Amino acid sequence: MTARKKAAEAKAIEQPLEEKAAEKAEESAAGKPEEPAAAATAEEKAGFPAEAAEAGEPKPEPKSTFQWNARTRLGSDVAAGKYASIDEVLEKGELILEPEIVDAMIPDLRQEVVYIGGSPGKGGGIRRTATKMTARMHKSGRRFKLSALSIVGNGNGILGVGMATSKEHRSAMEKSVKNAKLGIIRVRRGCGSWECGCGGSHSIPFKTSGKNGSVRVTLLPAPKGTGLVGSEETRKMLGLAGIHDVWVKTMGQTATRNNLVMAIFDALKNLNRGKGDL
Numbered sequence: 001m002t003a004r005k006k007a008a009e010a011k012a013i014e015q016p017l018e019e020k021a022a023e024k025a026e027e028s029a030a031g032k033p034e035e036p037a038a039a040a041t042a043e044e045k046a047g048f049p050a051e052a053a054e055a056g057e058p059k060p061e062p063k064s065t066f067q068w069n070a071r072t073r074l075g076s077d078v079a080a081g082k083y084a085s086i087d088e089v090l091e092k093g094e095l096i097l098e099p100e101i102v103d104a105m106i107p108d109l110r111q112e113v114v115y116i117g118g119s120p121g122k123g124g125g126i127r128r129t130a131t132k133m134t135a136r137m138h139k140s141g142r143r144f145k146l147s148a149l150s151i152v153g154n155g156n157g158i159l160g161v162g163m164a165t166s167k168e169h170r171s172a173m174e175k176s177v178k179n180a181k182l183g184i185i186r187v188r189r190g191c192g193s194w195e196c197g198c199g200g201s202h203s204i205p206f207k208t209s210g211k212n213g214s215v216r217v218t219l220l221p222a223p224k225g226t227g228l229v230g231s232e233e234t235r236k237m238l239g240l241a242g243i244h245d246v247w248v249k250t251m252g253q254t255a256t257r258n259n260l261v262m263a264i265f266d267a268l269k270n271l272n273r274g275k276g277d278l
């Protein structure tokens with residue numbers, strides 16, 4: 001290339017300006033036909049991938065119907081597209097036994113981990129972990145088990161909480177997510193705040209309470225802009241449920257985070273006991 005360039009420069013120096021311009025025009029003219037040819041070759045080259053892309057385009061469509069080996073009646077019905085939304089499934093009171101049903105019907109499902117575990121650290125601190133390790137005594141030493149707590153939700157009224165134990169960290173986490181998907185509920189939302197009265201769905205329709213272990217929880221409707229007034233785990237959970245403004249009152253040993261989370265889940269479940277639309 002450098003040699004060619006040098007030669008061209010030498011030519012340019014030798015040749016008069018007019019000739020140089022003519023040469024340039026010729027070059028550009030010669031260059032133009034080359035471009036379509038190159039494009040053609042590119043198309044030829046891209047022919048196979050382009051076809052693959054075309055074949056790949058319908059792929060998202062089956063994703064929405066989400067094919068899997070359904071093993072229950074509800075699973076095969078969902079796979080066949082007999083249900084328009086997860087609300088229909090929940091309204092019928094169907095028992096969800098396959099997590100794929102939830103995956104198929106709620107593509108924007110998000111998941112959060114509750115840090116239920118921890119170990120005492122230096123200076124009174126604590127290192128929090130996603131799984132809680134418990135031990136039982138055996139004649140040959142300690143046998144450990146790990147438990148995990150996960151929350152799933154779509155940020156629009158669907159929430160599930162699942163707990164699971166396993167010998168390993170990873171399988172405990174996976175099992176807890178699966179259990180959370182199987183136990184999803186529809187969270188009733190509204191605006192029960194007398195200070196707001198907007199009639200929207202940013203809070204809860206009325207005061208509700210729930211309990212688990214020693215933990216007692218009361219959720220109070222709050223006006224727009226209040227935010228989620230509660231602990232980190234509480235906010236995580238209510239955010240996934242799609243509630244934006246609420247006051248949380250707790251009593252009992254709330255440091256036991258799995259009991260706190262289950263108490264709030266209980267309170268949200270109790271919202272569905274009242275009359276009215278979701």
Ligand SMILES: [Zn+2]
Nearest residue numbers: 191196197198
């Ligand atoms: Zn309001």
